[in-house]
Amino acid sequence: MRVLFVYLITLVFLSACSFNPSKSIEVCLEDVHLWEYHDGNPMWYTLSWFDGSQVHRMTVDKHTRSVTVQIERGKSCIFTATPLDSLRPMGGMYVPGQGDSVRLSFADGRLASLLLDLAQYDPSLVDSIETDRLKEIIPSDFDEDALYQAFLDGTVGKQAVARQDHFDITLSGLPSGQYISEYDDGPVFELETGESITLSLTPGIHRFYNSQRRFVHVAAVYSDGTSGYYSYSLSVW
DSSP states (O other): OHHHHHHHHHHHHHHHHHTOOEEEEEEEEOOOOHHHHHHTOOOOEEEEEEOSSSEEEEEEOTTOOEEEEEEETTOOEEEEEEETTTSOOEEEEEOTTSOSEEEEBGGGHHHHHHHHHHHHHOGGGTTTOOHHHHHHHSOTTBOHHHHHHHHHHTOBTTBOOOBOOOEEEEEESOOSEEEEESSTTSOEEEEOTTOEEEEEEOSEEEEEEETTTTEEEEEEEOTTSOEEEEEEEOOOO
């Protein structure tokens, strides 16, 4: 009788483990932001992730490059890590069968951020997404509004997604010094007081950091080619 009781308890325990709906996964921040690199000081990040049913957030300390989180088994999951909770994010996507870790990079940041927005709007839109296939069929400089609409319309993969437009934008009236884009492929330039520079930029927010003065100049470029500007001082992160 005692043997049968122990057997039943063991069976219940094993069954509970086999039906555990969650899975631990290590999230690695693989890249270093350009401003971190030039400043020699690591940043803290806000990690956001869609676990298969809902979106979670947590702060990652500046000296931490990997954390372990819980996701739902058998679900596609999306991750972004946003420097200082405001800059261009790293990103990464996990699909079942990829192991126990996911590596985030700035190269996948735009796509992951868009997919995370979709997950918040309607999780079914990204529930079983094949991210490797998606990256094959969309251009690297995809138009975010066009891709978002394609998901809503169910036309992803059925027609080409538009590329981003570029507009000539002039920056002027800035303090002297070297300015570093927050994008890996963005411009880095030197200005003297009173000088201006014309850049070819895509719609969206573009930040340029003057590390000598801890000064950030922001150009907001709109889809019709118009632009707006503002600046702020960046305290030690």
